Amino acid sequence: MILDSKSLKALRRAKGEMNITTIALAKEIGVSRFSLARALKGQGITSNNAKIINNWLITQLLEK
Structure with a gap:
């Protein structure tokens, strides 16, 4: 299954806003x-x- 474009964009945005590594976000x-x-x-x-x-x-x- 692939995330839809809106979910993918939101996930990338959240990672960027949190300024967090992939490992930390995964945890x-x-x-x-x-x-x-x-x-x-x-x-x-x-x-x-x-x-x-x-x-x-x-x-x-x-x-939020």
């Missing part, structure tokens, strides 16, 4: 650094990891 989200790196490159990840990332993005948006 915060709860996925492996490899899965997060693949997601950031627009490559396929498991549907479970996509769900975890999307849930984290929603949480981040609600906190």
